Amino acid sequence: MSTSKASEAELGRIDLFRSENPDSVRLDEVKEYLTGLFPSVSVRILPFVFSRVDRSTEDKISAELARARMKNPDVVEQAFEPMYGEIEYERRTIAGKARVGGVVYDGRKMGSILTRLLESGHSFETASIMFTDRLVSTYSHDDLRHHLRTVVFGFPCIISLPGVVEAPAKSREYHVLKQQLEMEGAGELALVRLRNALKDEFIDYDDPRTIEVLKGLSLQAVMFHLTLDPFCEDRDCRLFNAHWQTDLIRSQISAGRLCKRHTKLISALSAKPVLRW
Numbered sequence: 001m002s003t004s005k006a007s008e009a010e011l012g013r014i015d016l017f018r019s020e021n022p023d024s025v026r027l028d029e030v031k032e033y034l035t036g037l038f039p040s041v042s043v044r045i046l047p048f049v050f051s052r053v054d055r056s057t058e059d060k061i062s063a064e065l066a067r068a069r070m071k072n073p074d075v076v077e078q079a080f081e082p083m084y085g086e087i088e089y090e091r092r093t094i095a096g097k098a099r100v101g102g103v104v105y106d107g108r109k110m111g112s113i114l115t116r117l118l119e120s121g122h123s124f125e126t127a128s129i130m131f132t133d134r135l136v137s138t139y140s141h142d143d144l145r146h147h148l149r150t151v152v153f154g155f156p157c158i159i160s161l162p163g164v165v166e167a168p169a170k171s172r173e174y175h176v177l178k179q180q181l182e183m184e185g186a187g188e189l190a191l192v193r194l195r196n197a198l199k200d201e202f203i204d205y206d207d208p209r210t211i212e213v214l215k216g217l218s219l220q221a222v223m224f225h226l227t228l229d230p231f232c233e234d235r236d237c238r239l240f241n242a243h244w245q246t247d248l249i250r251s252q253i254s255a256g257r258l259c260k261r262h263t264k265l266i267s268a269l270s271a272k273p274v275l276r277w
Helices: 028-037 055-067 084-094 107-118 161-166 172-183 188-197 210-227 245-254 260-271
Strands: 013-017 042-046 104-106 126-132 135-140 145-149 157-160
Touching: 013 028, 028 042, 028 210, 055 084, 055 107, 104 107, 104 145, 107 126, 107 135, 107 157, 126 210, 135 157, 135 161, 145 161, 157 161, 157 210, 161 210, 172 188, 210 245
Parallel strands: 013 042, 013 126, 104 135, 126 157
Antiparallel strands: 135 145
16 A cells, blocks of 8 residues: 555544454444544444455464464564464454454564555555454564564554453553462462452453453554654553553543543544544
8 A cells, every 4th residue: 555645545434343253342432432522523333354355365374373473573574384283273363253262463464465455546645443352463673572562553453352451561560469379389269369360450251341442452553553653651641552451541531531642633533524634
């Protein structure tokens, strides 16, 4: 997709693609939230993108997904030939016959696969946001290793539902207490009690607060599409790039608002959602 005319484009539609697992979070509230911020933009909820894969491309996409697995967090590019079982698993997930989960994928490779699936008729007038039940990572040149992500920005943007739980770090207190319990040989029940005792400090699976987090992450994805600058330094702004669960909860739930600067910017973009880059 060429970027030569990006600055001339005006956002007309936001497409929210459902994740792979049918019982994952509903996106109606995300749609309502984005529609409230950008009333002139049409917001659609679509089936998960791999439903577009037909029999003629199923083998190719399955193999590409298998090659996109992140097996060594210390290596930028994962170079390996996938096993038959890995390819078959991906084929079954595409067909909806296997539940997605437990595998980490290179977010950039995933993005490349998704971009090709959207190529037909896709333009900068549409911001596509892919929700996925897959864990995704990208390589950080700061510490030379892959890290799990909540969002991988690009065209389209990818939002990882399990990444909301696993990517931002839990508090040091939680990790210290968890390590202590494990060293003492405590059973699973003790670990569950620890999670329950500190549940207000992090987002967990099947957490009703997840939808509020997804609203903020979706807005970050839209802001990336519009400005290439999705983040804010204000910890109380929904555009804050949270690396800790406590910051994620603070920015998306406890505060749950936009800072003055981004309130003004989004108001201007709401009136005329032209790409600013």
